[in-house]
Amino acid sequence: MRENGPVTPATDPQPVAAVPRLIATDLDGTLLRDDKSVSERTVAALAAAEKAGIEVFFVTGRPARWMHVVSEHVHRHGLAICANGAAVVDLRAGGELLTVHPLERATGLAVIAALREAAPGVSFGVETTAGFHHEAGYPRIQAHDPGMIVAVAEKLLGDTDAPYGQAPVIKLLAHHGEMAPDDFLALARAAAGELATFTRSSPSALLEISAPGVSKASTLALCCAERGISAAEVVAFGDMPNDVEMLTWAGSSYAMGNAHPDVLAAASGRTVANNEDGVAVVIERILRDLPRPGV
Template identity: 50%
Template sequence: MSIRLVASDLDGTLVRSDGSLAERTVAALAAAEDAGLAVVFVTGRPLRWTREVFDHVGPHGLAVVSNGAMVWDVAGDAMRSVRAIEPDVALEVTELIRTAVAGSAFAVETMSGIALEHSFMERHPIPDGARRGTIAEIVDGPVLKLLARHEELAPLDFWDRAEAVVGSLVEITWSSTSSLLEMSAAGVTKASTLALLCEEHGISAEEVLAIGDMPNDIAMLQWAGTSYAMANAHESVLAVADHVAASNDDHGVARVIEGLLGLP
């Protein structure tokens, strides 16, 4: 069965370490669209940060952001669907984690942007107007992504301890080199939202090629009929992927697309 859709993560995958897209990658994405091969960006990035690469998403204009919490219609500049954490669940999860893991700090991504606890130390530039407050103050509506950070624990240790207390209330994953947990509503992953999107378009899992590099990509790679881990991927991702692509700084995604299209 031939590939009809390529689902690509962004950071560490499509995007180079300096945050840019290589000209070769841009050309490969355009060639894919010209050949009728849809490309969907499937990222943990929130909408505000994903917009930086929307020019390259292609004329079909769809992106899965915030680890599956939202599908965005790029061409129409509108939300296609949203799968959020209810406020009461978000508050319960933060209380459980804070009790089990002292020193945890939280932030939330919502439709209106990011809001942070005073103790949450963000590693990326914070947008002007971003709110700071207590968790009760910043969780004032549906949450696309709940973030938990710890400044002392290793990522996997933090994940294991948090997951042990939240159970099935939310989906927990991580994609950062720091101890930052990313939580979505129960059942919401890159894979589950991509599956819904593909079902709408009559595309089967066997017709999807997925590419990623971090633990938040694992479910998507396992769901897709063909999967690639980047050469720079986390060891857990390399363990589940069908194939290994060149690194994000060595045109890995471009090389895979060129191979699919038979380009030199």
């Protein structure tokens, strides 16, 4: 998502570290424009990359059920790492879950207790493999689903006899209506950082909480290892704090012109903003600079 910060007028001229075998791109604020569309230029760039033998992974904080924004643009690039690394899905198979790295419910309850003490006024949402549930005070950002349960988070996580208490938890969300986003993130990490992974991708004080050690980077690294792809052969794109680990891990990485300051500091290069097709700009340059057979 868009956040105020330095804007780079053009891509960093530094070349990628190695001949790339995989492109890993965030969605919101990165591949997608602010209206959630994928430009024709970007669609063409992704297709051209795959034609050149470069795999494409979508790597996002979105749950699998929110992947409709790119589903119609899936060609061979059907793999998506969702919920900040907690789930791997195949978009070509209707969002089939391939891998889940769940947050243990007992751990989630410990996180909730720590945040309630550290940040009075916090409210919670629970994202599971079966759907989303939330507390009454949590700001609703989506239409009400008939299966959605509104209850205190301790019940949502602790009532394992109920259907909503049996599906694996892929992400816990914590919202605060008064704190600044980065201040809330810092406070939460200080209060419960040893229990879980905390990050954020929203312009509001909305934190995303995963199992310890689970991030976009950790799951991307596992997926790449399965394919014999090294970090040096990966080019990554992102714009928000939940992208920092991925951008640091990849051999070449690009912060969008609209990126958070922490992302600008973490990436090895910069490109123009998402509304200016910053991902496509870099992919086009990568393809132009690929070694030509016999040259």
